[in-house]
Every structure is written in structure tokens, then in C-alpha cells.
Amino acid sequence: MAIIVQKYGGTSVGSVEKIRAVAERVIETHKEGNQMVVVLSAMAGQTDGLIKLASQITPDPDPRELDVLLATGEQVSVALFAMTVKSLGLEACSFLGFQVAIHTDDLYGKARIHNIDTDRIIKNLNEGRIVTVAGFQGLDGHGDITTLGRGGSDTTAVALAAALNADVCEIFTDVDGVYTTDPNVCPKARKMDFIFYDEMLEMASLGAKVLEIRSVEFAKKFNVPIHVRSTFTRERGTMVVAETKDMEKVVVTGVAYNKNEARVTITKVPDRPGIASTIFEPVFKAGIVVDMIVQNTSQDGFTDLTFTVPKADFYKTMKLVSAVAEKIGAEKVLGDEDIAKVSIIGVGMRTHAGVAKKMFETLAKENINIVMISTSEIKISCIIEEKYTELAVRVLHSAFGLDVAD
Amino acid sequence: MAIIVQKYGGTSVGSVEKIRAVAERVIETHKEGNQMVVVLSAMAGQTDGLIKLASQITPDPDPRELDVLLATGEQVSVALFAMTVKSLGLEACSFLGFQVAIHTDDLYGKARIHNIDTDRIIKNLNEGRIVTVAGFQGLDGHGDITTLGRGGSDTTAVALAAALNADVCEIFTDVDGVYTTDPNVCPKARKMDFIFYDEMLEMASLGAKVLEIRSVEFAKKFNVPIHVRSTFTRERGTMVVAETKDMEKVVVTGVAYNKNEARVTITKVPDRPGIASTIFEPVFKAGIVVDMIVQNTSQDGFTDLTFTVPKADFYKTMKLVSAVAEKIGAEKVLGDEDIAKVSIIGVGMRTHAGVAKKMFETLAKENINIVMISTSEIKISCIIEEKYTELAVRVLHSAFGLDVAD
Numbered sequence: 001m002a003i004i005v006q007k008y009g010g011t012s013v014g015s016v017e018k019i020r021a022v023a024e025r026v027i028e029t030h031k032e033g034n035q036m037v038v039v040l041s042a043m044a045g046q047t048d049g050l051i052k053l054a055s056q057i058t059p060d061p062d063p064r065e066l067d068v069l070l071a072t073g074e075q076v077s078v079a080l081f082a083m084t085v086k087s088l089g090l091e092a093c094s095f096l097g098f099q100v101a102i103h104t105d106d107l108y109g110k111a112r113i114h115n116i117d118t119d120r121i122i123k124n125l126n127e128g129r130i131v132t133v134a135g136f137q138g139l140d141g142h143g144d145i146t147t148l149g150r151g152g153s154d155t156t157a158v159a160l161a162a163a164l165n166a167d168v169c170e171i172f173t174d175v176d177g178v179y180t181t182d183p184n185v186c187p188k189a190r191k192m193d194f195i196f197y198d199e200m201l202e203m204a205s206l207g208a209k210v211l212e213i214r215s216v217e218f219a220k221k222f223n224v225p226i227h228v229r230s231t232f233t234r235e236r237g238t239m240v241v242a243e244t245k246d247m248e249k250v251v252v253t254g255v256a257y258n259k260n261e262a263r264v265t266i267t268k269v270p271d272r273p274g275i276a277s278t279i280f281e282p283v284f285k286a287g288i289v290v291d292m293i294v295q296n297t298s299q300d301g302f303t304d305l306t307f308t309v310p311k312a313d314f315y316k317t318m319k320l321v322s323a324v325a326e327k328i329g330a331e332k333v334l335g336d337e338d339i340a341k342v343s344i345i346g347v348g349m350r351t352h353a354g355v356a357k358k359m360f361e362t363l364a365k366e367n368i369n370i371v372m373i374s375t376s377e378i379k380i381s382c383i384i385e386e387k388y389t390e391l392a393v394r395v396l397h398s399a400f401g402l403d404v405a406d
Numbered sequence: 407m408a409i410i411v412q413k414y415g416g417t418s419v420g421s422v423e424k425i426r427a428v429a430e431r432v433i434e435t436h437k438e439g440n441q442m443v444v445v446l447s448a449m450a451g452q453t454d455g456l457i458k459l460a461s462q463i464t465p466d467p468d469p470r471e472l473d474v475l476l477a478t479g480e481q482v483s484v485a486l487f488a489m490t491v492k493s494l495g496l497e498a499c500s501f502l503g504f505q506v507a508i509h510t511d512d513l514y515g516k517a518r519i520h521n522i523d524t525d526r527i528i529k530n531l532n533e534g535r536i537v538t539v540a541g542f543q544g545l546d547g548h549g550d551i552t553t554l555g556r557g558g559s560d561t562t563a564v565a566l567a568a569a570l571n572a573d574v575c576e577i578f579t580d581v582d583g584v585y586t587t588d589p590n591v592c593p594k595a596r597k598m599d600f601i602f603y604d605e606m607l608e609m610a611s612l613g614a615k616v617l618e619i620r621s622v623e624f625a626k627k628f629n630v631p632i633h634v635r636s637t638f639t640r641e642r643g644t645m646v647v648a649e650t651k652d653m654e655k656v657v658v659t660g661v662a663y664n665k666n667e668a669r670v671t672i673t674k675v676p677d678r679p680g681i682a683s684t685i686f687e688p689v690f691k692a693g694i695v696v697d698m699i700v701q702n703t704s705q706d707g708f709t710d711l712t713f714t715v716p717k718a719d720f721y722k723t724m725k726l727v728s729a730v731a732e733k734i735g736a737e738k739v740l741g742d743e744d745i746a747k748v749s750i751i752g753v754g755m756r757t758h759a760g761v762a763k764k765m766f767e768t769l770a771k772e773n774i775n776i777v778m779i780s781t782s783e784i785k786i787s788c789i790i791e792e793k794y795t796e797l798a799v800r801v802l803h804s805a806f807g808l809d810v811a812d
Contacts, residue, residue, distance in 0.1 A: 016462045050482070056422045057486060058493035065492070068500055069485035072478035076456070079475035080463060086471070087464035094474055098504060099549055120549075143505055143526075 002167040003125070004029060007039040007135065007157035012172055012231040013077050014044035016084075022172075022231070023084040026130060030090070035125040037164065038132040039157040040081055042073025063108035067137075067147045071097070074134035074153070081132050091129040095120065097137035097145065102156065104138035104146045111138055111146035113155065113218075116163035133160060151212030158215040162222035169219070169226050171211060176230035177237035178203065178210050180402040181255040185390045188403040192253070194239040199253045200226075202345045202379045206256035216240065243347055251348035251355060252400035255393050258341045259386055261291060262314035263371065264321055265306040268331030271298040278328060279305065282320040288313040292341070292374045292381065302331075306372060308383065311337060339371060340389040343381040344396055356380050362399040368392055409531070409572040410435060413445040413541065413563035417580055418637040419483050420450035422490075428578075428637070429490040432536060436496070441531040443570065444538040445563040446487055448479025469514035473543075473553045477503070480540035480559070487538050497535040501526065503543035503551065508562065510544035510552045517544055517552035519561065519624075522569040539566060557618030564621040568628035575625070575632050577617065582636035583643035584609070584616050586808040587661040592800045594809035598659070600645040605659045608751045608785045612662035622646065649753055657754035657761060658806035661799050664747045665792055667697060668720040669777065670727055671712040674737030677704040684734060685711065688726040694719040698747075698780045698789065708737075712778060714789065717743060745777060746795040749787040750802055762786050768805040774798055 006026065013019050022038075030036045050069050054061040061069075078094035085092035100121065104111035124131050135153025138146045148155050154171060161169035176191060178200065183189040195203070197220035204213040210228055219226050219240060229237030269275060276295065283290060293307040309317045314337055322333045342363075349355045359380055363370060368391065372383035384392055397403060412432065419425050428444075436442045456475050460467040467475075484500035491498035506527065510517035530537050541559025544552045554561050560577060567575035582597060584606065589595040601609070603626035610619040616634055625632050625646060635643030675681060682701065689696060699713040715723045720743055728739045748769075755761050765786055769776060774797070778789035790798055803809060 016459065020463070053422065053482075053486065054489060057426070057490050060493075061489045062492045062498075065485045065488040065498075065500055068502070069482060069489075072481050075478050075481070076459075076475060079471045080459065082471040083460060083467045083475075084463050086468045087466075092468075092471075094471055096474070096551075145502075 001033060001035055003035045003037065003164050004168055004170060005037045005039065005157050005161040005164065005166045006170045006172060007153055008041065008172045008231060009153065009174075010041040010044040010046070011174055013040055013081070016080065019077075019080050019084050023081060023088060027085065027088060027090055030130055036130045037121060037125070037160060037166070038081065038130065039135045039153055039160060040074060040077040040132060041135050041153040043077055046073040046076065064144060067108045067145050070147050071134070071137040071145045074136050078132045078134045085130050085132075091127070092132065093124050093129045094132045094134070096134045098139040098143075100133060102138040102159070104140055104148070106140035106142060106144065106146060108146055110149040111140065113138060113148070113159045116159060118163050121160075121164065148214075151215070154212040154215035155218055158218045158222075158224050158226065161224045162218065166224070169224050171215075171226055171228050172231040173210060173228065174231065175210060176233055176235055177228050178240070178254075180253070181393055181397050182257070185257070186255070186394045186397050188394075188397060190402060190404040192238045193236075194241055195253060196243045196347050197240060198243065198347055198378055199345050200240045202343070202376070203254055203256055206258055206341070206343050206345070206379075206381070211240070250346065250401060251352045252344045252346040252402065253348075254345050255396045255400070255402065256343045256345060257389050257393050259389060260311050261308040261339060261341055262311045262317075262335065262337045263306060263308050263339050263383060264314075264317055265304060265334040265336075266321060266325050266330050266332075267304050267334065268302045269305050269325075270329055271301050271303045275328065276305070279321065279324055282324060283309070283317055286313075286316060286320060288317055292372055292383065294372050294374070308339070308341070308372070338386045339383050340386045340392075341381050341383055342389065342392045342396065343379055344400060345379045347378050349378055349380070358399060359396065362395050363392060366391055366395055407439060407441055409441045409443065409570050410574055410576060411443045411445065411563050411567040411570065411572045412576045412578060413559055414447065414578045414637060415559065415580070416447040416450040416452070418578055419446055419487070422486065425483075425486050425490050429487060429494060433491065433494060433496055436536055442536045443527060443531070443566060443572070444487065444536065445541045445559055445566060446480060446483040446538060447541050447559040449483055452479040452482065470550060473514045473551050476553050477540070477543040477551045480542050484538045484540045491536050491538075497533070498538065499530050499535045500538045500540070502540045504545040504549075506539060508544040508565070510546055510554070512546035512548060512550065512552060514552055516555040517546065519544060519554070519565045522565060524569050527566075527570065554620075557621070560618040560621035561624055564624045564628075564630050564632065567630045568624065572630070575630050577621075577632055577634050578637040579616060579634065580637065581616060582639060582641055583634050584646070584660075586659070587799055587803050588663070591663070591796045592661070592803050594800075594803060596808060596810040598644045599642075600647055601659060602649045602753050603646060604649065604753055604784055605751050606646045608749070608782070609660055609662055612664055612747070612749050612751070612785075612787070617646070656752065656807065657758045658750045658752040658808065659754075660751050661802045661806070661808065662749045662751060663795050663799050665795060666717050667714040667745060667747055667789075668717045669712060669714050669742045669745050669789060670720075670723055671710060671740040672727060672731050672736050672738075673710050673740065674708045675711050675731075676735055677707055677709045681734065682711065685727065685730055688730060689715070689723055692719075692722060692726060694723055698778055698787065700778050700780070714745070714747070714778070744792045745789050746792045746798075747787050747789055748795065748798045748802065749785055750806060751785045753784050755784055755786070764805060765802065768801050769798060772797055772801055
């Protein structure tokens, strides 16, 4: 008998009617002879409502107590789901984080899972019950409730699948799988049948919102196959799996973009040891996440330093960096918010030469200027002018043979 | 340093503003040098909202899962309260039933407390924290969430006070104490300074809604002084305490009434052994709670049997009893919904003769006919016509010297 872990997000369980639809689907798969573990998020809007309540008390609520508060959202979902399954004539049982138990560290609001006790779940599965587990929550070493951060239910599902040695972890969402690129930008985007963990990690970190990045890391670490599929259809979605040598694979798997960054350039920086850390210290200290960093080769003892930050942190960064630039005697600080990052991803790059060349040529052919370049083993990212984003995505998608057949 | 357990009900914590007011009051008492344990109910309306959600799924939700659902209400309250106290600059910590732990049996929806671990609470009190505990909820032997039934937060508070050997358990409510009778019926009702456990038990079981009856039983068993007082004033309320021999006490403490019963009479019942159990068997089997039962002395081998049931169960009872009356050869079954029960309560009755006589005379003087009588050691109840209820309460209140001085 196969163990299947399914995760349904907030919109999938947003009302008692939707919970019933989910229950019927779960029962169907259960009746096909599978042992079912169902991880649920809070009903859509619940978590935001609770956060709003806390913010009426204080702008900075105590993290431990905020987790106690937020954990109620998933608790409501699993109780209603188990009731529904039982009202449909099958046996079911809900478990909260502390009951499983899902052991985490005590970083409230962004806790990490250490390990999971599976005895009670396995016992209930073997007794024929459909088991439902509250996503997003765990128990720390003090016996206190923790939450795993936004999107944490994905992580709960994958971690449970790993601990239970499940056959598959199915993530149900409002799209029908992982696409080669954003279908809203590129009508020829294709749903992938499968994608490797590393590629999915790059896609997620580059802005594809289908899977929470930590759940993919977990799946990779424990080799849990993830099936990303739609709550609203019965079609197969996309399998996220481990790389295998004999799998025939295209060189480039997907094209991603991100319009949410801004660029900061400091010109004529005196090139001496430790200068980069001097510049970035106030930025890091302010909790600003720096993405790409490019430093040109030094000319006559001076260099230009360029980096990108989230658009929301742009003005703050400009202020911090302008102060430090004056102190170290740099020439000036330039900023640009009208940029976008376009990336191609694929494990095939490791063994195929000329991928970068083809990317640059493809953009050049459309007169799209490349402002910055950053590469990893399985990804090439270019910063371009924002207005060219959609065009760049479409021509790259086409150039690397990703377009759906007409 | 004194340990004080305070319990606030749903209306007292019905909004973030009200929670802040409660927090400020708790902090005040804490700063006077007391160790504070605060038991909270769910915010007003929350529990009803959750029950409605469950009822949309099924009219008969699974009891275990219903408890998982309902327990979220108190969880929200304690998290918000602890946040509020911390935002006001003091240390606070919330605990749920499973964290304390409050161990109960597994009768979901009406669980009974077995015992309470106090280590974590005491440790936190000694570290200077204000401790808040979710009312109404516990943990059973399987590690599952239970709830104690409506009004269960009172029981949580008293049980915690007993386990912690607290100096007092303060129950905050929307009235300012326990009254000699319902002030809405009798304008001369007086707030009592104190009342004995046994009297409070009779008052509660006769319809006075100030305290949940199980919490009074608990308080009596463990000799926990309860202080019933108002959330909205600083006045002293009513102390519910153990009986002491030397305490000067009036003969009658209070007058209670209950309009929620109906009367059933079976005439000319053949008087033979086991006849009563034959008659009541189908009634008890249907889960109907029978209150007063009166059987007249047998005349020529026949007797009349009269009893009262909740009005909601009247028609069901009439149907069940009519069937059994025919079977046993009784004459007929009479029913009456227009009745009320008026009772006088007081431990002084044990040592004072003539109390019953005075009650009957007082009612007779107003031409109020007594339909049934039932007495216990500290209580006399009379069933009368419903329309005389208010009059009966007022004249009894006056006759036994309970009227407030003009």
C-alpha cells in the first residue's frame, strides 16, 4: 500500500464547501488503496485576519505569542476537514504540530524542522484512518508552539513525506504545474512533466511562486518526489525529482524573471582590501538582502561596484551607501529602479558549452542591452532595462526550444 | 507573596480594547506584589461562530474534532492577552491546556479534570511573569485536546487555584456579585458579601447563572475561596466560601426560580414493586433529565405519580409516558407547561424549624396554590402556577428578611 502525502493551500480550503470537495478527492485516492496523510493550510484570509488582530495591539507582537495565535488557523482547517471526512462515512483523525510531534528549533515565526515522530500517524494509517496534519506549525524543545513562516505548509508536507518514507508528496495549488516560464508573459509557455530539484530551487529563488523554496531543499535532501498539481482538475501536474544521469533532458529548462529589484552603482571606489565589506556593512546591518554583486577589474587603483537590492529597500540603500561612499572617497552613487532580471535555468548547462553565448546573442538581436551578468552552475541571469522584460522572456523561451508546439 | 487566579469571561475579552483593559487591571494587582495566573475564555461570539462553521458541515460533528476546533477560541485570547501585557512592558507567557498540562478524561465536549501539572506555571511565576492559561481546554490520556463544556473556564480557574494552592480565585463577570435573588424580578434583591459552597450549588442548580456548577463543586472539594466580582468596577463582590460553625448566618440566604420546567402526572397507577422504574425507563433512555418526582401514598392499590422535566422535552415525554401508561393500565396522563419552581435556600434551615411552614403561609397569603413540594437539607422548592412567579419571589424575599434596607 502506498503512502501519499497531499498538501492543500488556503484557497483550496477557503470554505466548508471547498473543504468538502477536498475531502471527496482525498477519499477517492484513499479508496484506490492508498494511505492518505493530508496537510492543510489555514482557510484563505484567516492568517491575515489574525495578524491584523495582533497588529491592533502592538506593531511588534511577541514572536512566541504570535505563533500561538497564528497556529489556530491550521487547527481550524484540520478539525473541519476531519469532521467532513467522518460525516462522509470514513474514519479520520486530525493532528496538530505538538501531537505528531513535529520538532523544531525555537526561532518563532521561521522555525526549522529538526525531526518528526511518525508513530501515531503510522498507527492511525494502519487502522484505516485518513490522517490530517496541521501545516505550518511545530513544537520546540520548551514544549512551545512554533510556526515555520509563510508557505510553511509546503515544508510540513515534504518533511512528513520524508519522515514517513511516502511514495509521493502532492502539492495542490491553483495552477496545474510548473511552467517553462510565466504563461501570462509568454503564451507559448509549456507545463513541464518533470523538473530537477536544483532547477526548481533556482526557479523558486528567481520568483516562480509555485513552491516554497525550503520545501524544495527538504525534498532534495531526503529525495522526496513532489507532484505539483491543480486542486481544480484531475490532470497530472509537474513532478519535481532527483537528477538521474540517464534522463534525456533539454539544456535549458525554464526562463524566469524578476522585476522586483533595483540597481545601485558606486563609481571610482578606491580599490583596497576590505573596501567591499566597508560598503556593505551598513546595508547588511539594516537587514537588506543584496542579490547580485558585480565588481569590475580595477583601473588605476579605482573600481566600480554594482549590486541589486529589493525595490522596497532601494531608497534606504541609496541613503546608507551615499554616506559610506563619501566616507571612503568614492566618486558618486548611481541608482536605477527601472531594471529587471531575466534568467535561464537548466542542469544541462553543466555539460553544454555556448549557452551563455546564445543567451547574449538572442538579447542582442532584439537590441536589449545587458547591464549586469551573474552566473551559477545551472543558471545565467542578466539585468536588463525593465521595459524589455516580456520581450526578453519570449525570445529566450523560443531560442532555447521551450515553446509549446503549435 | 500571594498567588491570585483570575478568570475573565468572553465579554470581558471581547475586543483588543477590552483585552487591554483586563491586562491593565491584572498588571495593577501584579504590581501590588501578587503572583498572577489569568484564565481566559474565548472572545465573545468566537465559540458560537466556530460551532456554526461545524454545523455547516454536519449536524452531528465528531466530538474529538469539535474540541480541536473549539479550543482555538481560548488559544486566540491568551495569545492576544500575553502580547498585550508584553507590549505594556511586563513579562508574560501563555499556556494552552496541553502545555500546562491540564489532564482530563476523554469525554470530549464535557471532559472532567483529573489533575494539573503546576511546575511550568510556578517556574514562570517565580521568574516574575504574568501567566495566562487558556480556559475550557485540557489534554486526555491519548494526548488529544478536550474541552470541559460551556462555562468550563470557571472550572479551569478553580482547578488551577486548587492545584496552585492559590489564595483566592477571582471570577470576573458582568454582574457585581451573587444576589439574594434575581434583581430583575425583585428590585429589593441584595448583593451578598458571602455565600457558602452548598448554598451556591443549590443557587446554581436552580438557575442562578453566575457560576458554573462544576466549578463550585471543585471549589468545595478543595476549599478554594471564590470571589465573584465585576469586570467593570473595583467594588468587592461576593465570596463563595466554606461553612464555618461560628459564622453568624441568616436562615434563608436566597430565593431562586426556574420557569423552564413542565409537569407530567400519571393518575391511578397500579401500585406494585418496580412500577416507577417501568415508567421512567423510556424517559431516562431518551436522555431526558427528570427533576422533581412526587408519588402520593397509595389508595386502594393505586397511586398518582407526578414529575417535572425541561420544557424542551415536554412533548417527547408526554408521548413516551402515554405509551407506558396504557401498557401498565394507568388511568390517564396529564401535562402542564404553565408552571414555575420557586425555591428558598440556606444552610440555616438545618437548625431552624418552621421554615417550610413560613414559606407555605407566605404563598397562601397571596392565594398562590402549591402544586408540588420537594425539600432537601438546605432547600425547599415549590411548583406553582407560572403567572405567580415574580410575586412569589418578591413575597418570599421579603418574608425571610432578605430585602435591602430602604
